[in-house]
């Protein structure tokens with residue numbers, strides 16, 4: 001991206017597409033070559049956008065999933081919401097289990113301010129925007145769905161960028177984040193990008209980073225016609241911008257894999273991740289989870305997982321994961337993840353919401369392989 005800003009183009013538009021898998025991009029984008037990138041481990045937005053925008057890995061920025069332990073507070077943080085996550089009351093958990101529903105992760109009343117500082121959650125890193133600005137570019141973030149997230153994560157991600165006007169991100173979507181009208185959704189998004197490009201005075205190259213949330217829709221419906229159509233409209237817009245000397249680059253943070261809900265996995269998982277076995281609720285993201293077992297029960301929890309879910313779940317210690325090349329284990333990372341890591345390869349852990357049909361966090365090709373596509377600016 002930085003190299004492109006020095007090219008003859010007027011600047012670069014980055015379409016940051018949440019949840020898009022490599023193969024869905026390859027099917028939709030026929031006017032440019034789609035290259036393959038690898039997501040982070042865990043393959044989730046919190047981790048992957050941090051890595052994409054800072055060039056550092058999770059051992060450096062320490063954003064290792066949506067939920068992890070904050071060592072200074074010894075509490076589990078929900079990083080996007082910037083709040084403590086507690087074990088849910090036993091009665092609610094039992095009710096959810098008997099109803100066959102997925103256990104909710106929404107805690108009861110939470111303190112107003114999180115009991116940690118931003119830098120306890122995410123280790124500050126230099127962002128792409130700070131580097132681009134140092135090189136003379138003007139940086140603008142069109143955050144859309146991310147605009148409603150105030151915590152340390154977005155503050156760390158967007159350091160050095162101006163924030164565009166608030167977006168009408170609901171246009172063409174349902175309240176649940178499903179794409180109800182692909183044409184309207186894409187038109188609203190591209191109109192917002194157009195507005196920023198038109199207002200830019202060309203005094204400096206522009207780096208515009210626009211967030212495109214397909215993730216919520218894909219969680220519910222997978223890579224369906226609505227997703228395909230939005231991608232088609234985005235390519236049309238990208239070609240038109242490229243014609244007007246903008247370089248357009250699109251990439252995603254992670255893909256998603258189809259879930260096969262399994263009552264047995266849910267039951268065993270609920271047992272081993274409960275307050276009777278663990279010091280903190282489980283962390284991680286979707287299909288990769290961190291467990292913080294009580295020291296006296298660690299061996300037993302590991303044995304139960306291996307014996308009962310060994311065919312569907314890969315179990316390892318943080319050190320073993322480092323040996324498998326999934327992360328570079330540093331003391332900071334070690335203090336955030338628990339003693340046991342569980343990655344599902346087949347079924348599903350009880351998801352945050354029972355209606356999810358697709359999820360991510362794990363290491364399958366569907367989750368890990370993501371697209372990078374560039375529509376080069378037409379020569380002036």
Ligand SMILES: [Zn+2]
Pocket residue numbers: 019215216219360
């Ligand atoms: Zn997601």
